[in-house]
Amino acid sequence: MTDAKTWMCLICGxxxxxxxxxxxxxxxxxxxxxxxxxxxxxxECGARKEDFEMVEL
Structure with missing residues (x-):
C-alpha cells in the first residue's frame, strides 16, 4: 500500500x-x-466511522 493514511477518532483520539x-x-x-x-x-469509545478525521502524523 502506498501513501497509507492515518485517521483519528474525534471523540476519544x-x-x-x-x-x-x-x-x-x-x-x-x-x-x-x-x-x-x-x-x-x-x-475505544464506539464512535461511528464518520466521527473520524484524517490526520497527518
Missing part, C-alpha cells in the same frame, strides 16, 4: 493507521479507510 489496520478489531493490515465497513465503530 484513537488512531487508525491504514498500514497497520486493526486486526484485533476485525480490520486487516493494509485496509484503506474507504474499505472499512460503514457500520464499524471505534474500538
Amino acid at each position: 484513537w488512531i487508525y493507521d491504514e498500514a497497520a489496520g486493526a486486526p484485533e478489531h476485525g480490520i486487516a493490515a493494509g485496509t484503506a479507510w474507504a474499505q472499512v465497513p460503514m457500520n464499524w465503530t471505534c474500538p
Whole structure:
C-alpha cells in the first residue's frame, strides 16, 4: 500500500493507521479507510466511522 493514511477518532483520539489496520478489531493490515465497513465503530469509545478525521502524523 502506498501513501497509507492515518485517521483519528474525534471523540476519544484513537488512531487508525491504514498500514497497520486493526486486526484485533476485525480490520486487516493494509485496509484503506474507504474499505472499512460503514457500520464499524471505534474500538475505544464506539464512535461511528464518520466521527473520524484524517490526520497527518
